[in-house]
Amino acid sequence: MKKILLFLLIIAGIYLLLLIPIPQQNKEFFNATKAPFIWNQDKLWETLEIKFQKAKNTPSKKLDSIVDKLTVQADILLYDFENKISSPEDSLYNLIERSFFNITPLIAAQENKSDWYIHFYNRVRKKVKSDSRFWDMNTSSARNTSYRILYGMRAAVEEVLLQTNTNDFISTTYVTNEPSATPSASILGIDVHSGDLLVSRGGAEVSAFISRGNDYPGNFSHVALLHIDKDTNKPYLIEAHIEKGVAIATIDDYLKDKKLRFMVMRPRADLPELKLNPMLPHKASTYIYNLSQTTHIPYDFKMDYFDASSMFCSEVGSYAYKRFGIKLWEFKSTISSKGIAEWLHVFGVENFITQMPSDLEYDPMLSVVAEWRNKEVLFQDHIDNAVMDVLITNANQGKKLDYNLWALPIARLIKGYSYVLNVFGKAGVIPEGMDATTALKNNYFVDQFQSLKITTEANIKTFKIENGYLPPYWQLIKIAEKSLHN
Numbered sequence: 001m002k003k004i005l006l007f008l009l010i011i012a013g014i015y016l017l018l019l020i021p022i023p024q025q026n027k028e029f030f031n032a033t034k035a036p037f038i039w040n041q042d043k044l045w046e047t048l049e050i051k052f053q054k055a056k057n058t059p060s061k062k063l064d065s066i067v068d069k070l071t072v073q074a075d076i077l078l079y080d081f082e083n084k085i086s087s088p089e090d091s092l093y094n095l096i097e098r099s100f101f102n103i104t105p106l107i108a109a110q111e112n113k114s115d116w117y118i119h120f121y122n123r124v125r126k127k128v129k130s131d132s133r134f135w136d137m138n139t140s141s142a143r144n145t146s147y148r149i150l151y152g153m154r155a156a157v158e159e160v161l162l163q164t165n166t167n168d169f170i171s172t173t174y175v176t177n178e179p180s181a182t183p184s185a186s187i188l189g190i191d192v193h194s195g196d197l198l199v200s201r202g203g204a205e206v207s208a209f210i211s212r213g214n215d216y217p218g219n220f221s222h223v224a225l226l227h228i229d230k231d232t233n234k235p236y237l238i239e240a241h242i243e244k245g246v247a248i249a250t251i252d253d254y255l256k257d258k259k260l261r262f263m264v265m266r267p268r269a270d271l272p273e274l275k276l277n278p279m280l281p282h283k284a285s286t287y288i289y290n291l292s293q294t295t296h297i298p299y300d301f302k303m304d305y306f307d308a309s310s311m312f313c314s315e316v317g318s319y320a321y322k323r324f325g326i327k328l329w330e331f332k333s334t335i336s337s338k339g340i341a342e343w344l345h346v347f348g349v350e351n352f353i354t355q356m357p358s359d360l361e362y363d364p365m366l367s368v369v370a371e372w373r374n375k376e377v378l379f380q381d382h383i384d385n386a387v388m389d390v391l392i393t394n395a396n397q398g399k400k401l402d403y404n405l406w407a408l409p410i411a412r413l414i415k416g417y418s419y420v421l422n423v424f425g426k427a428g429v430i431p432e433g434m435d436a437t438t439a440l441k442n443n444y445f446v447d448q449f450q451s452l453k454i455t456t457e458a459n460i461k462t463f464k465i466e467n468g469y470l471p472p473y474w475q476l477i478k479i480a481e482k483s484l485h486n
Contacts, residue, residue: 034140034334036215037147045474048105052163055109056469067106071116074099078123086131088145096124097148104156108163115170117160121153122175125368129176132364137331146362147216154219155473162379162470169375178367179269181278183228185235187251190264190370194228195281197265197317198237199360201381203258205449206242206347206442208388211358213340214333217389218358219261219381224254225317227285238288238320240313242434244427246297248289260381261373265366273325280324288320296425301348301433305355310433314355326365333359339395346401346441348433379470383460386476387453390484403440411436455483 055063077099081092100120107117128149135142161169172189180193192198199220201211207221224239227248237249249257267274267281274280291297300310308319318328333356335341341352360366373381391399415436418428430439459479463471471479 034215034336036337037144037217039152042474044101045472048101049472049475051102052105052109052469052472055106058109060111063106063110064112067103067110070099070103070106071120074103074120078120078127082123082127085134086127088131088135088139088142093128093145093149097152100124100153101156104160108160113160113164113168117157118170118173121157122173124153125150126176129364129367132362135364137362137364143216143331143362150361151216151218158373158378158382159472161373161375162382162472164375166375171374172370172372174370176367176369178266178369180266180281182282183230183233185228185233185251187235187264188255188372190372192226192228192235192264192369193266193281194226194230195267195285196226196369197360197366198224198226198254198262199265199357200224200262201260203260203377203380203384205384205388205446207260208384208449209343209392209445210356212385212388212392213335213337213344214356214358215336216333216359217385218356218361219385220263220357220361223313223317223357223360224249225285225288225320227289228282230282236289238285238292238316240297240299240311240316242299242301242431245299245432246288246292246311246316248292260377260384261371263361263371264369265360266369267321267326268365268367271326271365277324280326281321284320284324284326287323288316298432302350303354304351314357314360317360318355328363328365329355329359330363330365331359337392337396339397339399340392343395343401343445347438382473382476383453383456386473386480387449387456389477390480391449391452393481394484401441401445403437403444407440408436411440415439452480452484455486456480459483 058066074096077092077095081090086092100117104117107113128146132142132146135146137143137146164170174190180195182194184191184193186192187198200222201207201220202222210221211218222239224237227236227238228234229236235251237251237254238246239249239254240246269275269278277283297308298310300307300312300315302310303312305312305315305318308315311319314329321328332353335344335352335354335356341349344352361368411430415428415430418430418432421428422432430436434442456476456479459482460471460476463475463479
């Protein structure tokens with residue numbers, strides 16, 4: 001009996017010892033000092049939804065006739081400027097944006113939709129990417145114009161896709177057939193080349209945070225560099241994971257890791273560096289592929305792209321290309337919101353002028369080759385974004401990430417076990433570079449996200465029953481806000 005009591009006292013003593021919080025160093029961090037982009041277009045979104053509701057009750061032939069007339073006008077507008085270089089301040093882009101937004105709810109209401117809206121968006125997308133070669137992408141006018149068009153028009157396209165029958169849903173859109181001399185393969189029917197960058201959106205809660213926690217909230221949370229073996233044409237993805245650092249994945253492994261969407265980007269063939277050496281993208285991918293096999297590169301929670309001893313996902317591609325004279329991310333990503341910075345700081349981020357995955361889309365040195373998504377996961381992507389946007393608003397209003405103090409001893413034991421696994425080259429339950437307290441705060445973040453998402457999804461079902469259609473994104477925000485306060 002005494003031995004049992006002694007054993008229990010020892011266990012209790014160890015538990016109490018592990019319960020003592022380690023004083024947290026309040027490291028100073030400096031977030032960016034720019035203004036986050038705000039649409040501030042609530043009245044416009046309401047007007048577009050009213051147009052959609054009215055269009056659903058318009059006779060099919062009449063609606064088709066209206067759409068045909070408006071699309072012809074939009075085509076004429078774009079045709080006159082398609083082969084000219086426009087500045088970011090050019091009124092053309094405002095006219096295109098307004099025209100496309102006005103047509104979109106009518107197309108969404110059509111029974112038999114053409115794919116005009118996708119082709120038109122891709123034409124505009126190519127024009128923006130072409131024009132931006134001559135823009136100073138560090139100016140707010142260039143950043144705002146490229147964001148409004150590339151992100152804003154994608155959002156409009158996706159609202160149409162979500163009102164489309166599953167059988168008519170267009171999963172893959174092909175944008176630019178950018179020439180490449182490097183080895184090639186096929187991923188989900190898309191021709192890809194060694195050196196391509198695959199920008200994707202993961203299904204985890206933190207993926208939503210990464211894609212939305214930016215001065216320019218986006219659709220993507222992860223970047224992988226594609227390497228294709230020149231002898232076997234077998235594709236591999238080099239990517240940085242929180243759990244294991246920089247690693248190589250087969251295409252099957254890459255696709256098994258839940259993807260809500262992905263986009264293929266490729267360096268422009270007319271870049272001076274590629275004209276001198278068309279195989280440069282393959283050399284860049286080969287370099288980082290070989291490095292990742294010979295060197296353990298841990299995950300860079302600090303998001304410091306100047307220090308390559310550890311790497312976050314964006315850094316893998318940028319570091320590889322930088323070795324061969326190409327500096328990606330024409331402008332740096334900025335995170336200026338205090339609440340977002342504080343939450344990210346909890347997870348170890350110390351650099352808020354960095355390289356965010358979503359911002360790679362706006363780099364003029366890269367062409368958008370193709371984009372993939374499907375209907376079911378696309379709507380999940382929109383729900384996750386809305387939930388995250390509402391949580392970010394809470395963060396900016398002072399909400400802190402907490403943790404369960406009583407779970408700290410167990411978390412520390414798990415961290416110790418994870419450390420042993422790391423020593424033997426295996427991934428632990430708690431990632432390398434993350435301490436026990438941070439892991440518990442991550443659990444708190446996940447619980448907050450999932451709790452709000454469950455309530456939001458229930459209210460979405462009610463909206464759909466009452467209105468007969470999936471709620472557009474601005475309604476998802478309202479539903480998530482309502483769910484938070486219920």
